[in-house]
Amino acid sequence: MWARQCCSFQDETAKDVLQQSYLKILEGRAKLKDESKAKTWLFSIIRYTAIDELKKAGKVVSLPTTYELVEICEETDFTDYEAIINRLPEMQREVILMVFYHQMTIAESAETLQIGLGTARTHYERGKKKLKEMITKVQIQQENGR
C-alpha cells in the first residue's frame, strides 16, 4: 500500500517499485542495521525507489515551498479517498499517511522521510488541518448536491 501511495496511487508503477525494492533487499543492496527499525527501513527503501522510478518516468514535479492547497472541485466524490489525499502537499501527505494509515508515530515518519522531528510535526499538523478542511468541504458539497 505504501508503494502505491508513494506513486500517487498508480498501480503499475507501484508494482514495479515493489519488485525493485524486493530486489534491493534480496541482493543485499539495502541492509537492515537495527532490527527494531525494520518498518521505517522498509518504508524508506520503498519511498526512495518510488522517487527514482518517478524521476525516470519524468513524473516528479518539485513543489514550491509556498505550495497552497488546490481547491476541491465540485465533482470530487467523498469515497474518492485517493483524490482527496493527493491534494495534500507531498510531505504532508506522506506524514499523514504514515501516521493515520500505517499507524506509525511522527518520530518514525520523520525517520523514514529523513527529516527532523520538528519538521515532521509541522507537516503532520498542517496536513491534518488541510485534510480535515477538505473532508468537510467534500461532505458539504455532497449534501448540497443531494
Place this chain on the structure above:
Amino acid sequence: MEDSEQINRFFAEMKKQDEQLEIPAFPAVKTRKISLWIPAGIAASAAFTILFMREPAPVEHVSPEVVIITLQEDENQNQHFIIEESTFLETWESPTSSLLTDY
C-alpha cells in the same frame, strides 16, 4: 483526539476500500538450493555436450598388404592359381626353399 476522529474515519473507510487490492508477495528465498543445483546443471550439460558433440572416431579400413598366390591341383590334375588378399601372412615358404631340400 476528537480532532482526529473525522480523519480516522476517513482512513478506516479508505483501508476498507484498499482491501480489494492485490499486493505482490515477497519472493521466497531459496538461495542455498539454487547454489547447489546451478553448478550441477552446468556440469551435466557440459558432460552431455562433450558426449554428443564429439566426432566419432573414423573406422580404419585396412588395405590388404599381402597377396597370396597359390597354385593348386584339382582331381583332374589341372592346375589353378588362387589369388587371395590378406593383411597378414600365416605361413610363408621361401620360393627357393626347395633348393635347400631337394638338392
